[in-house]
Amino acid sequence: MNASRIALVTGANQGLGRAFAEGLAARMNPEDLVLLTGRDQRRVTDAAAEVGRLPGARARVEGRVLDVTDTDAIARLAEELRARYGGVDVVISNAVARVLPEDSQAARADEFIDVSNTATHAVLRSFGPVLRPGGRLLVVASSLGTLGHLDPRLHHLFDGASLDQVEYAVESWRSAVHNRTAQEAGWPVWLNVPSKVAQVAAVRAVAAERRGQDLATGTLIASVCPGMVDTATSRPWFSEYSHAQSPTDAARAVLDLVFADHVDPALYGELVRFGKALPWHDGTPPVEQDRILTP
Template identity: 85%
Template sequence: MNAPRIALVTGANQGLGRALVEGLASRMDPDDLVLLTGRDQRRVTDAAREAAQLPGTRAQVVGRVLDVTDTDAIALLAEDLRARHGGVDIVLSNAVARLLPEDSQAGRADEFIDVSNTATHAILRSFGPVLRPGGRLLVVASSLGTLGHLDPRLHHLFDGATLDQVEYAVESWRGAIHHHTAQEAGWPVWLNVPSKVAQVAAVRAVAAERRAHDLADGTLIAAVCPGMVDTATSRPWFSDYSGAQPPARAAEAVLDLVLAQHVDPALYGELVRFGKALPWHDGTPPVEQDRLLTP
């Protein structure tokens, strides 16, 4: 008899994260455990209770407070799951800071980077070592996460980089924002582009070190693009939402990847959208967005 599986989703109070929890809970087994995490105790408790009571829910759903900007808390949770359960089987890193078009990009940079990038680095470092054989560790990014979306002057910071080098590049970008030299160095005004490229680069860095061992035991580490999702975070940025998916539908392709019995080696360490890897070097810098947005 197989041991119960343990799944963890960050940023899971609402939107895509909530849909991922609900989808996992409906497709996993009754002895399995899905941890719904977020920063606010009340919202976490309410969301976990509601997910547990859905008619299609099979697995156990438990709320757990986790502020992903607290790297020590991430490490402690990983160690707790190792001690209690021998590790974790599914980790979906989904948390993102909500940023509105009227917000100052530079003024919100620290929060945005902490939630999207510092947290990603911490999750990869803390949960990679406790991922059980055959496990899944996916970082939710976007199609903007390919290297070509950055100015070519910045490519060397992320192409073939180690996780330490990605982290250094992110902190250099943060420093350039604070010193008002970011645009001069080629960084776009729009925070989402460097953030997503750095997320994918971090995944690629960890995957490069683990590839042979992980593929041998069926483990998958990857970034994932769910496509356009109709959420409170993304809706203010688009005037045409005719192609947007509700969170439950967007979660389906991600969950198909998570719960696939076999790992396609072509997807390992890559940015995956609807079951296919996006070429790392594709994309063009978002000149138009920079013209429209002010720092």
């Protein structure tokens, strides 16, 4: 990677996102910059100061307010980093909307889709072009993001789709939720399942267009599954936590991808968990009565 590297993490003032920022600050160099982003100015400022003061922190850490539901703000930040630094070296798209098991999935659909999917599309569109050679662009998803977790009637919407087609499928899903026709069309009640599949499909779409050039320059675009993580967002969904990782532990395997000397072509564009690609077509549709998520 280039000297004076620039790293950006979304949804980074707490939980897994903060662990990513802490790990980047510890493993990057003093001349490098980690941008810790979130929606709330005070939380972002406090978190950046705390991460920068950690004993192991080496890189500079700055807080930046970024509401990922504002796609124009994402585009402006990408352009700013291009103009000021010539681009960006590491982007970890991590922001997620917190939904509780007792919440109405339909009522929370717009917020969830905007944070997880519309934002992912914007990050890929805006930061892909400013990712410097040798860089890393990673989208945090989950093992629910493999195609087999969707009803087979929906597979054609995402399998081999372009980013525009993925975006269209997501908006069609959103409309079906609002029109109360989602289940009839095969969409699961859980927002997390189609959302994660769409995130992985969006990454695959962008990666398919860039694969040759990126592999030639040691650049990696992928989605990642950190496994079961003990955070405020995930804890309400699990009945048993004995195997859950701390955010710090969960961040480690993802950061190993960031700092790997070489890009494994088998991981490029794929959903990666603990250093291995998960087969895109694997998985089975969830049983709606089972409220427990899979990491």
